[in-house]
Structures are given as C-alpha cells and as structure tokens.
Amino acid sequence: MAKSNHFLTAQFDQHAVDNPTHDPTHAPTLDPTPIQRLDLAQVAPHAYFIHRSRRRTIALIVQANNQIEVRCGLKTSLVLIEQFVKSKQSWIAKKLQANKLLIPVDPGTGRLYDHLRQETYARVTAILSDYPHLSPTQITIRRQKRRWGSCNRKRQISINTSAGLLPPELLEYIVVHELCHLEHFDHSPAFYQYLLKHLPDAIARQKQLKRYLII
Numbered sequence: 001m002a003k004s005n006h007f008l009t010a011q012f013d014q015h016a017v018d019n020p021t022h023d024p025t026h027a028p029t030l031d032p033t034p035i036q037r038l039d040l041a042q043v044a045p046h047a048y049f050i051h052r053s054r055r056r057t058i059a060l061i062v063q064a065n066n067q068i069e070v071r072c073g074l075k076t077s078l079v080l081i082e083q084f085v086k087s088k089q090s091w092i093a094k095k096l097q098a099n100k101l102l103i104p105v106d107p108g109t110g111r112l113y114d115h116l117r118q119e120t121y122a123r124v125t126a127i128l129s130d131y132p133h134l135s136p137t138q139i140t141i142r143r144q145k146r147r148w149g150s151c152n153r154k155r156q157i158s159i160n161t162s163a164g165l166l167p168p169e170l171l172e173y174i175v176v177h178e179l180c181h182l183e184h185f186d187h188s189p190a191f192y193q194y195l196l197k198h199l200p201d202a203i204a205r206q207k208q209l210k211r212y213l214i215i
Contacts, residue, residue: 027039046092050081058084062095064102064213093128102213105162107143113161120164127175131198134179142213145214148174151181170212173205 048068058081059071070081085130087090106112121141128139138156141164149159157178176199184191195202 008083024166046085046089048085050067052076055180060085060088060092062099063090064099066093066096066099099146100108101211103211104213104215105165106160107165110154113143116164117161120161122161122174123164127172128179131176132196135184136179136182148209148214151178151185160214166209166212169205170209172201173202173209173210177202 023145046068048070049162051069052074053071055071055073055200057072057175058076059069063069070085096160107116121139124139124141128134130138135156136151137158138154139157140158141161142158143162144150144158144160147158147160148163149157151157157175159174159178163174166174176194180195180198184194192202197206
C-alpha cells in the first residue's frame with residue numbers, strides 16, 4: 001500500500017501518453033531487472049531523477065513527497081527524456097498542486113504510537129472476522145514508509161500502523177485488498193473481480209485512499 005503517486009507513460013515508437021490505473025495500496029515498483037544507473041537531471045524549473053532499466057516505455061512519476069522521477073530504458077537518449085519532460089510541464093505542475101491537498105497521516109511516536117498500533121491491530125482483527133474464508137498465516141501491524149499494507153507468498157499480511165487513523169471504510173478496504181491477494185497474488189483483472197466481489201465499492205474507496213499521505 002502506497003503513497004498517492006502520479007504516473008504518466010509513453011511508448012517509444014508512438015510517444016503516446018496515458019494514465020495507467022494505479023493501485024494506491026502498493027508503492028510503485030521498478031521493473032524486475034536491475035537498474036543500471038540513477039541520474040539526476042533538470043528541465044527548468046523541475047529537477048528529476050532518471051531510473052534506467054530494461055523497459056520499453058518512459059514513465060513520468062510525481063511522488064507524494066514531490067520528487068519527480070523518469071523511468072526509461074537503458075539506452076533511452078537524454079534528448080528524448082528531456083523532450084518528454086518538457087512536454088509534460090503542465091501535467092507536472094498539476095500533480096504538484098494536487099499533492100498540496102493530500103491529508104498527512106502521522107502515527108506519532110512513543111506511547112502514542114504504541115497505543116495506535118494496539119488499536120489498529122484490534123480493528124484489523126475485527127475486520128478479519130468478517131472474512132473467515134480468507135485466512136492469512138500472520139498479521140503484523142508496523143510502521144511503513146510507502147505502503148498501507150502488503151501480502152507475501154507465505155500468506156503473511158502486514159498493515160501500516162497509520163491505517164488505524166483512516167476512516168473505517170478505508171481501513172477495511174486496505175485489509176480486504178490484502179486478503180484478496182491470498183487468492184490472486186497480482187493486480188490482474190481476476191484480482192479486481194475478486195476484490196469487487198467482496199467490496200462492490202472498492203474502486204470508490206481506492207480513490208478516497210489517494211487523498212491520504214503516509215508520514
């Protein structure tokens with residue numbers, strides 16, 4: 001589960017730009033192949049990082065912390081990258097402005113954090129009782145910088161402590177989202193069909209979750 005980041009992608013051959021569906025419960029991931037190089041570049045007035053990996057598209061990402069990233073192929077020219085970024089200046093400005101409207105969610109420290117962690121665990125446990133047919137091997141409540149929740153192949157689910165500060169329907173969305181990964185360990189159409197079977201308004205809740213920023 002992740003911060004609300006913004007994406008733009010383009011095919012090299014067509015330079016077509018679109019907005020792919022982004023699931024806010026998970027942080028954006030790079031291609032599975034290693035990144036060869038991380039560069040820092042600038043197109044006035046914005047500095048941005050360049051992540052190079054084995055991919056065929058250019059992706060422009062505005063992180064919730066306002067960091068701008070370009071993800072591209074290993075041999076993508078700097079000229080093409082610069083042209084792409086220049087052509088998206090208005091889009092970047094729009095997303096940076098949208099970030100100002102995000103609601104920060106801070107779990108605090110010390111006793112305040114410990115109390116929130118216990119409370120979040122209790123609320124998550126209550127939600128799990130409504131879905132007895134989906135049983136993780138372990139539930140962990142912990143601080144996470146980029147995700148609201150996660151699920152691994154050992155069927156272990158981790159929920160961000162900060163999720164306990166969200167409205168009840170959004171905490172339920174996060175938990176059920178991760179529970180559905182027990183059956184579909186991806187974000188395929190089959191996964192979303194399964195998610196909608198359990199939460200018919202999951203897409204609306206997903207959009208609401210994008211308004212919140214993990215601190």
